[in-house]
Amino acid sequence: MNALLQLLALIRKEFLALLRDPRSRFVLIGPPIIQLLVFGYGATFDLNDVPVAVYNPDRGALSRQLLARVEGSPAFHLIGEVESEGHLRRLVDERKAMLALSFRSDFSRNLEQGRSAPLQAILDGRNSNSALIALGYLRNILIEFDQEVAARHNGPPLPAVLKVRAWHNANLASRWFIVPGIVGLLLLVVTLVVTALSIAREREAGTFDQLLVTPLNPWQILVGKSVPGLLIGLLEATFIIAVAVLWFEVPLRGSLGALYFGLLLFLLSIVGVGLMISAISVTQQQALLGAFLFLIPAVILSGFATPIANMPEVVQWLSYLDPLRYALVIVRSVFLEGADASLLLHQYWPMALIGGISLLAADWLARHRMY
Amino acid sequence: MGDLVLQLQGVVRRFGSGEATTTALDGVDLAVRQGEVTGLIGPDGAGKTTLMRLAAALLLPDEGHIEVLGVDAVAEPVAVQSRIGYMPQRFGLYEDLSVQENLDLYADLQGLPSARRAARYDELMHMTGLAPFRKRLAGKLSGGMKQKLGLACALLREPELLLLDEPTVGVDPVSRRELWQIVYRQVRDHGMSVLLSTAYLDEAERCDRVALLHQGRLLGIDCPAVFSEPLKGDCFVLEVPPGVSARRLQRDLQAQAAIADALVEGEHLRVVRWPDQPLPTDLLGAQGPALDFQPVTPRFEDAFIRLLRSPDEQPPQMPQLEPASADARDEVVIRADHVVRRFGDFVAVKGISFEVRQGEVFGLLGANGAGKSTTFRMLCGLLPASDGHLSVAGHDLRHAAAQARARIGYMAQKFSLYANLTVLQNLRFFAAAYGLHGKRQSERVDWALDNFELRPLARRNTGELSLGHKQRLAFAAALMHEPQILFLDEPTSGVDPIARREFWARTNALAEAGITVLVTTHFMEEANYCDRLVIMAEGEVLAEGTPREIREGERDPQHPVPSMEDAFIALVSRREAAA
Amino acid sequence: MNLPGRDSRRRLHGMVRKEWLQILRDPSSIAIAFVLPVVLLFLFGYGVSLDAKDIRLGLVIEHMDDQSRDLAGAFVRSRFFQPHYYRDIQPAQQALTERRLDGIIWLRNNFSRRLQQPGPAPIGVLVNGIDANQARITGGYIQGVWFGWLEKYARAQGHKLDAPVQLEQRVWFNPAVNSRYFLVPGLIAIIMTLIGSLLTSMVIAREWERGTMEAMMATPLRIPEVLAGKLIPYFVLGMFGMLLTVALALWLFQVPLHGSFATLFLASALFMLVALAMGLLISIVAKNQFVAGQIAIIVTFLPAFILSGFIFDIGSMPAPIQVITYLVPARYFVAIAQTLFLAGDIWPVILPNLGAMALMLLIFMAIIRRKANKRIA
Structure with a gap:
C-alpha cells in the first residue's frame, strides 16, 4: 500500500516535471503536429501534377483524343505543345517536363487504317520512382484508348485483359499508407525522447542522487519513469488516430482494441529502449544523441516509407529488432484491412519480448551506472 | 584622487x-x-x-x-x-x-x-x-x-x-x-x-x-574601514565559559534583540550589537558565570551584516525538535575504514578513515577536487567504494534496505530540486517518497513551510528561487521524514553570508536535538561550526580533530593564533614540501 | 601600432585555429562529420530501395492447360517475381491477408475457353493496396508481363498483335530505373544539412552554455570575425564529409556522375554555406544545445528529408506545402545533385537553383548580421 502511494507520488512528480517545463511541453506538442502535417501532406508517392510536354506534328483527330485523355487524367497536366523534338528534349533536360510525348505526323492516319502507330514517351529518370509511376498512369490511359480505337476501327479485340483489384485501398492512395504509419512514427519519436531524457535530465540537475537516497527502490523508480511515457504516448496516439480518420479521411476498419493493445506493447518496447538510453547517458545531450542514433535506423528499417522486402537480406534480419516494424504492420492492418487481434499475434509477441528485455536491461543499467 | x-x-x-x-x-x-x-x-x-x-x-x-x-x-x-x-x-x-x-x-x-x-x-x-x-x-x-x-x-x-x-x-x-x-x-x-x-x-x-x-x-x-567605522564600540569577542556549548550560546545571543550578529570563531564568539544597546552579560542566568565581552576592532563583515539586517527583523525560525537524551551520544553512527575510490587510473580517495558519533556536526573540509564529494557520495551509497569498508547507522547504504535509507536525509550539491515544480510540489513529493501520506504528510509540509519561512514562496517555481531560498527548501526537503543522520554536501556554496548564518543556526539546532550531521564545505571559517572535522587534500586526510586541535597543531611563530585558513595553508604547503 | 587589418586577420586566425583544435579533440564532431555520413549512406543505400524485387506472386490456376501454363510461365520467367502456385483462390487470398504474398494472378478454370470466345478473357489480379506505391509498382510489372504474353500469344495465333498505339518508352538518365541512383545523390543534401546546421548550431550553443562565449565577446573581436571564425572550420569539415559521401556514392554504390565534378563541388560549397548560415541563425535564437538541436531537426533536417524532392515529388504536394518547399534550401541542392549525377551539366537547371541558394545565403547572412551583436542578452 505504502509502496503504491510512493509510486503514485513519483508518477505525479514525473508528469509535473514534464508538463510544467515549456521546453518539454514543446517537444510533446510541436514536433508531432508539424510532422503530422508535413508527412500527411508532403510525403506522398501519388502524382497529381506531372508536367507533360507534347510534340505533335499529327493533324488528325486521334492524337487530339489521346491528348485529351492525358489532359483529363488527374495525374497529368499539359504544359504545352512544342514545335520540335529538340525542344521537347530540352524541356525534359531542364526538368520542366517529367513526361514528354512525341507523336509522328502519321499517327492518326495509321490508326484509322488499322495499323499500329508508334508513340514515343520520354520520362525524366532523375527520380525514377516518379517516372515509373507516371509511366504506369500513361499505360493505363493507353490501354483504354487502344480498346476504344480497336472497337471503333474493327481491329481485333485483346484476347485477355487484366482485371486488377487492389485490396484495402482500391484507389491506391499512398496517403492511406503514410498517415497510419505516422501513428507509429510519432509515437516512437515522442515517447523515446521523453523517456530517454527522463533519467538524464535528473542526472544533469543532480536530483537523481536525491531520488536514489530515498527509500524508493529501483523498480519503483523505473515504473515511475515508464508510466508518463506510456500515458502520453497513448494520448498522442489517440489524437493522431483521430486526425487520421477525421481530417485525412483514412478508413479505420478494424478493432480499436487490437490497435490499442498493439500500441501499448509498442510503447512498452520504446519505453524500455528509451530508459536504456537514459540509464547510460550522463547528460541530456548524450541522451538526445542516443535517441537519434536509435531513431534514424529504426525509422528507415521499419518499412515506413519503403518496403522491407526490398532490402538486402542482412538488413532485413536487422529489421526484426525494430519495434516500429511490428507496430506499422499492426496500425496499417487495423486501419485498412480491418484486422483483429488474432491476426496480429505474430506482431504482438516480438514487441512484448523487446519491451521485456529492454526494461530488464534498463533496470540493470540504472543499478550499475550511478556515477 | x-x-x-x-x-x-x-x-x-x-x-x-x-x-x-x-x-x-x-x-x-x-x-x-x-x-x-x-x-x-x-x-x-x-x-x-x-x-x-x-x-x-x-x-x-x-x-x-x-x-x-x-x-x-x-x-x-x-x-x-x-x-x-x-x-x-x-x-x-x-x-x-x-x-x-x-x-x-x-x-x-x-x-x-x-x-x-x-x-x-x-x-x-x-x-x-x-x-x-x-x-x-x-x-x-x-x-x-x-x-x-x-x-x-x-x-x-x-x-x-x-x-x-x-x-x-x-x-x-x-x-x-x-x-x-x-x-x-x-x-x-x-x-x-x-x-x-x-x-x-x-x-x-x-x-x-x-x-x-x-x-x-x-x-x-x-x-x-569607513564601512566599519560606525561599528566602533559595538563589536566584541566573548570567551565561551567552560562547560557551555558555544553553539547554544551563539543561538541564545542571536535571539537577543540587542544583538545584530553572533558568530562562533574558534574558542570564542564574535558579537556585534545594535547601536546603543546593552550587552546581555547575564544571559546564563544568575547562577551562571557573567559573560565577558571584550571590545575588538570592527571588520567589514560585521558592518555588512549589520547593514543588511534590520533591528526589528525576527531571528530566523529554528526547527522545533525535541532535544536528544545524553546517553545515546557516544554511539558511532558513521564509520569509514581505509576507504579507497578509483576512477580508472585516477585515485580520488586514497584510503581514508574516520568515525562520526551521534549528535556530532562532522565536517569534511578541502578545496574543490580534494575528494570530499567522492567520499560523501560513497557514504550515501551513491557510489561503491573500490576498497575499504563504510557503514552508516550499522548498514552499508549501498546494499541497505529502504528502511535504512529512510533514516538518512540528503542535501545534494547545488541544492538539486525539481526546478519545474513549485516549492509545495517539491516538498510533497519528497515527503511521499519517504513514505509520508495523508495527514502526516500535510503536517510535515506545514512544518517545513513554517520553520523554513517558505510559505510565501509555496506556489513559486523552484527554478526561479534565489540560491538562498533554494538552500532552505533543499534543507527542508531533506528533513521531511525526520532523519537521524543528515548528509549536507556544500550546503553554503554560493550563498550570501546572511543565509549562511541562518543555515548554520538551523544545523546547530538539529545537532542539539541529537541528529548527526555530516557536512562538506570549502569555506575554512565554517570549520568552526563543526564539532570535529577532517581536512582533505588530493584524496588524503591531512588532519583530523576538533577545530581547536587542528588550529593549535599549526601554531608557529608567524601565526601565534592561527585561523582555520592559516592552518589549512600550512597543512597543504607542508604536504607539498614533503612530496 | 598594428594596422587594424592585421589585427583582424590575427583574430580570425586565432578563432579558426581554436575551432579546428576543438573539432579535432571532440569525438562527437568527428562522428557527425565522418561517421554519420557513412552510416547514413549505408543505411539509405542499402535500406531504402523503391525497386521491387522478388515480388511474391501467387499464381492461382484453377485448371491447368496449355494456355494457362503458358501465361504462368511468363510470370515465372520474369526476374521480378517469385512465384507460388495455388489451385484455389482461398488459400492464396489467405496468404495475401497474412502477407505471405504481395499479389495474386487468378486464372479461372474457364480461362482457356474464354480466350477462344469473342471478347477478352479476364485475368484476375489481386494486390494488397496497403502500400500503395508498392502495389502500383507490382501492378506495373504484372502489366509488362501480360503485354509480352499478349504479343507472343498473338504471334502464336499467326497474326501480329495490333495494339494500336505502340508505346516506345524511354526513361532518360536512369534507364535501368534504379532508385538508388536518385536516392544517393539526394542523401548528400541530407548529410550536408546535418553537418552544416545541426553541428554548427549545437557547437555555438555549447559555447554559450560553458560561458566561453562571454569571455570571447569581451575581447576586441568583431562580429564578422566571430561568424567567419565559425564558418570556415565547419565549412572545411562539411566539405570533407561531402567528398567522402560522393566518393562512396561513386565507388560503393556505383552511381554515375555525368556532370562535372567542379560544378558539383561549387554547388555543394554554396549549399554548405547556406546550411551553415541556418546553423548560425539557429544558434543566435537558441542559446542552449537542447533547444538548438530540436530547432535544427525541425526546420532543417525534416524538411530536407520530406520537402526537398529527395524522395517525394514536390509537384504533387498541395499548393501551400509547395510554397513552403521554396524555403527549403535542400530543394535547390537536391535538384542540382540529381541532375549533375544522372543527367549532366544542364545549366538551365543548375543556374536558377544556384541563384536561389545564393539568394537564400544573402538573406540569411543579412538577418544574421542584423541579429548578431556583441551583447549577450
Missing part, C-alpha cells in the same frame, strides 16, 4: 518582460578610480554580474550612461573591449584546449603582437606558476589553476581596466591568496585598475575601496 576609469550614472537594467520582469540594477551610480582595486560586494542576486557585464559592454543598459576609460560603452563597445581585460564566472576557458592554446587564442583575439608574446607568456606563466603545465588541457587543471589561467588570459595585453567576476568562487585558500598577490602586482607595477566582484567578505578588506550592492542598488562605496 585618481582619474575615473569606470563611471556608471543612473544605470537601470531589467530582464524579462511583462510580469516576469526583474530589475537587476535599479539606478546605480558608481565610479571606479584609476590605479585602485575596487571590490563589488553583495549577496547572491544583488546584480554584481549584471554590473560587470555592463562594464564590459556585453549588455546594454535600459537607462543611464556608462563610460569606460573615457569611452561611451553603449556607443563604442569594441573600443572599450580592446582596452579592458574581463574574466567571467567560470573563467571563460576552453577546457578542450591546452593552457598554451588558450593563451594563443586570447593573444590573437586581443591583438597581442607576436614579437611580445614569448616574453609575456613567460612572465604570466611564471607569475601564475603554470609554467610546467603549458601542454595540459585546461579541463584537466584544478580549480585554482583554471582561475589563474583565466586571469592570465585576461591580463595578456596589460589591460587598463581589469574586470573579474567572482574570481575566487570554489577555489582553495592558497589559490585565492595567490590571485590577490597577482592582482596587486599588476596594480603596483602597471598602474592597472581593477573591479572585482566577490561573495567572500574577508576579501573585501583587501580592496582599496568597496562598493556594496544590494537588490540592484548601491548602498555605498568607500574604503572598507
